[in-house]
Amino acid sequence: MDNEITLSFIAKSENEALARMVMSSFIAAIDPTIEELSEFKTVISEAVTNAIVHGYEEDGTGKIEIHARREDREIVVSIVDYGRGIRDVNQAREPLFTTKPDEERSGMGFTIMESFSDDVEIYSIPNRGTTVTITKRFVPIQETSRIV
Amino acid sequence: MHHEVEKVGDEIIIIRLKGELDHHSTQEIRDEIVPMIKNGTIKVLVWNLKDLNFMDSSGIGLILGRMRELAPIDGQTIIVNPSETMRKIFQFAGLSPYICSDSEIDIMSKLGGIVYGQ
Numbered sequence: 001m002d003n004e005i006t007l008s009f010i011a012k013s014e015n016e017a018l019a020r021m022v023m024s025s026f027i028a029a030i031d032p033t034i035e036e037l038s039e040f041k042t043v044i045s046e047a048v049t050n051a052i053v054h055g056y057e058e059d060g061t062g063k064i065e066i067h068a069r070r071e072d073r074e075i076v077v078s079i080v081d082y083g084r085g086i087r088d089v090n091q092a093r094e095p096l097f098t099t100k101p102d103e104e105r106s107g108m109g110f111t112i113m114e115s116f117s118d119d120v121e122i123y124s125i126p127n128r129g130t131t132v133t134i135t136k137r138f139v140p141i142q143e144t145s146r147i148v
Numbered sequence: 149m150h151h152e153v154e155k156v157g158d159e160i161i162i163i164r165l166k167g168e169l170d171h172h173s174t175q176e177i178r179d180e181i182v183p184m185i186k187n188g189t190i191k192v193l194v195w196n197l198k199d200l201n202f203m204d205s206s207g208i209g210l211i212l213g214r215m216r217e218l219a220p221i222d223g224q225t226i227i228v229n230p231s232e233t234m235r236k237i238f239q240f241a242g243l244s245p246y247i248c249s250d251s252e253i254d255i256m257s258k259l260g261g262i263v264y265g266q
Contacts, residue, residue, distance in 0.1 A: 013171050013172035014172055016170045016171060016172050020168075020202070035232055038202070042204050042233060042237070045202075046204055046205060049170065049205075049206065052171070053171065095240070103209075104209035104210065104213040105209055106205045106206075106208040108208055108237070108240055108241055112205055115236070116233075116236075
């Protein structure tokens, strides 16, 4: 294992930016492309927002943990909450499905997480919490062409 | 998030988003724009994302929400200058047709013809 961190914070929306910032710093060592970094930040943002909005209904007291590890150019991140859980995980994954249309949640969270990563696993128990584990493999750094 | 909201005449609002747009920062923008739309004269919303460094699906919710409010009066939504990642997110949500490659100035001059020429 190359590196590993755990981050724990209160489920407040202002911490969404903090989670993105910490995770961006965590992957800086593998020198991602601008596109990869931007997609990775989006994935983190979607998962953390889900935990705040759905897991804890924005109660501002629940705890969210992020466990991240890096092995070579593969990052595995788990976003953990101890909130209300997801009753039907398959339904939650469906594009445009949302339990909160009134709050203008687009229902695109899991679609974006799946599109911008290599694997998304959801483990959830109603009233116990949800763990979303995301795997993203970053492309190898291109060797710079030799000047002749 | 220090966005700019500019009303051009009675019918156009230009929203220049800056910094990062997420679930936390959408609330503030929504609170500012919704009363302007409810006013009744607005027909076009231009979202300029040139200075926006980050957007997640909260941005989709924000834009779709305003499109719904404009729908009864056949209002128009125009998105300019999205990043590559934002472009993909708009595509997932079916919003690609609303992305315009013209500059804000070109759009305004075209809109001048459409909106005021009726």
